[in-house]
Amino acid sequence: MENQIIQSEKLAVIGRLAAGISHEIKNPLAIINQSAFMVKRRIQKLCSNVDNIDSILESIERIERNVIRATDIIERLLNFSKPYYTKAEKVNLREVIEEAIKLAILQAQKSNISFSKKLMDAYIKGDKNALIQLFINLILNAIEAIENKGKITIKIVPLKREGNVKVVIKDTGKGIPEEIMDKIFEPFFTTKEKGTGLGLAVSYRIVQDHGGKMLVNSKEGEGTEFILIFPTYNEEEGE
Ligand code: ADP
Numbered sequence: 501m502e503n504q505i506i507q508s509e510k511l512a513v514i515g516r517l518a519a520g521i522s523h524e525i526k527n528p529l530a531i532i533n534q535s536a537f538m539v540k541r542r543i544q545k546l547c548s549n550v551d552n553i554d555s556i557l558e559s560i561e562r563i564e565r566n567v568i569r570a571t572d573i574i575e576r577l578l579n580f581s582k583p584y585y586t587k588a589e590k591v592n593l594r595e596v597i598e599e600a601i602k603l604a605i606l607q608a609q610k611s612n613i614s615f616s617k618k619l620m621d622a623y624i625k626g627d628k629n630a631l632i633q634l635f636i637n638l639i640l641n642a643i644e645a646i647e648n649k650g651k652i653t654i655k656i657v658p659l660k661r662e663g664n665v666k667v668v669i670k671d672t673g674k675g676i677p678e679e680i681m682d683k684i685f686e687p688f689f690t691t692k693e694k695g696t697g698l699g700l701a702v703s704y705r706i707v708q709d710h711g712g713k714m715l716v717n718s719k720e721g722e723g724t725e726f727i728l729i730f731p732t733y734n735e736e737e738g739e
């Protein structure tokens with residue numbers, strides 16, 4: 501039963517991924533098509549007017565740029581569909597979070613962002629590198645949301661009775677507008693000029709693959725918090 505649920509969630513993710521991909525690739529392809537048409541027309545004109553050579557080269561370069569863009573999108577899709585982790589080891593979330601902060605600290609300092617940590621040892625079963633990636637994604641988003649000067653709070657809260665552990669990552673950034681809340685986990689959804697829109701899609705999947713849940717609360721102009729809940733490592737069963 502549980503497997504079925506996980507499977508259908510995976511299919512839903514793949515479906516959204518496919519929708520995101522076709523939307524993203526249509527763009528560069530439309531430009532390629534249009535540029536090829538312009539080249540054709542300009543070459544026809546060139547037969548009578550040699551000055552046109554710059555605009556022909558420009559169209560050819562546009563074709564090249566957009567072939568690269570489409571290739572890049574396909575490549576990211578291939579990376580996305582690879583399994584994220586294979587290991588199922590006992591991992592200390594405190595170490596994972598310390599490591600992710602270390603990797604993002606320079607970026608944070610550049611924007612005058614301080615970290616406030618309330619961490620404790622908390623063990624889950626999974627892949628350390630995938631989990632570091634997850635926290636880097638969330639921390640980088642927090643840094644980008646703050647832009648300049650602010651605070652990122654990261655807390656580990658044991659929920660012993662339920663056999664879970666909760667991690668809260670809170671920022672004092674610009675917040676997420678209500679109307680895009682249901683899109684932020686979609687692959688390729690981004691509001692950033694140079695964003696990939698894959699950070700949260702990948703993060704969601706890593707959390708899911710660890711049997712966890714991810715929730716988000718946000719208020720425009722005040723900040724955002726991501727809440728992650730993972731089942732804790734079970735010493736007796738080794739899981
Ligand atoms: P990217 O960072 O490349 O845009 P993500 O999947 O990481 O892609 O995030 C998707 C979108 O969700 C972002 O473009 C941004 O609009 C929103 N978002 C994610 N995290 C935050 C945050 N901490 N504060 C405000 N907005 C956020």
Ligand code: MG
Pocket residue numbers: 637640641697698699700
């Ligand atoms: Mg991101």
